[in-house]
Amino acid sequence: MITYEYPLNERIRTLLRLEDLFDKFQHFANSDAAENHHVALLTLFEVLEVAARADLKFDLIQELERQRQTLLGFRNNPEISEEALSGALYEIELSSAQMLAMHGKIGQYLRDNDWLMAIKNRAAIPGGVCEFDLPAYHYWLHRDPAVRRNALNDWIAPILPIRAGLSIVLRLLRASGRPEQQVATHGAFQLMLAGRTALMLRLRVDHNAPFIPEISANKYALNIRFVAPDGEDHRPRQCGENVHFELTFCNL
Structure with a gap:
């Protein structure tokens, strides 16, 4: 991972x-x-x-x-x-x-x-x-x-x-969270936080899966977009596949 x-x-x-x-x-x-x-x-x-x-x-x-x-x-x-x-x-x-x-x-x-x-x-x-x-x-x-x-x-x-x-x-901090199994449908994942607080997010992706998470978050919502490096210049392209990953909210 x-x-x-x-x-x-x-x-x-x-x-x-x-x-x-x-x-x-x-x-x-x-x-x-x-x-x-x-x-x-x-x-x-x-x-x-x-x-x-x-x-x-x-x-x-x-x-x-x-x-x-x-x-x-x-x-x-x-x-x-x-x-x-x-x-x-x-x-x-x-x-x-x-x-x-x-x-x-x-x-x-x-x-x-x-x-x-x-x-x-x-x-x-x-x-x-x-x-x-x-x-x-x-x-x-x-x-x-x-x-x-x-x-x-x-x-x-x-x-x-x-x-x-x-x-x-x-x-x-890393030991404070409980990992959750999630799926990004067609490479996109959104979660409304609804008051859920955290100091850090931890994502774990299979080592052999050619996907890179791009993360943005605020106190209301978490958005993760998975992209795949394309070609020798590693220019990212939107992932169209479902991506399984592990998500942990860490807080002290």
Whole structure:
């Protein structure tokens, strides 16, 4: 199955973008190739930009506290594993404490690094990080892979509490819904929400089905139109077939 996630507010959209960027950073940083470490550094700059929202850290802390209070209500419930509950509470409390220990604007230490900011500014120019533009960066890319990897890990380490916090929130969000089997007749599906609330939609489509969902939603209705990539240019065309898919409304 291929899973498509569609955020229904800006806060969840930001968390999903950051999750994707953190995952990509880790993937490229774990490599030995200089080209991959270059991509990791550019991804770090993207993390810096997306995480720059002043209220991101406090939004996460508040949401974790809300979830902690909810979990505390399950204490002494015979249907709930006390061990699992204690583990979840500890994870939330640890993540909150780590974020509270972060001072100042997220990533300010990176902005104060003139060498990194020179690379960031040049990277905004197509082809702007060639060896003749940034010889010091060219030298760094020829250092031992372990030296580069250690530097990348040091640069991202102070931001990792944000990753831990958003991972908990998104994990709880994804686990909150109950999947429903649906059919898009001739590739079109509409559902009147009638007061039904959600923070995110999850669609799962068979991996072998050549259909891509295009989603639009507001507080009144959900519309999904399935299209199929047509030809080598992948230009989408309206799907005329019935498409079976799994739909989950996720809410905290």
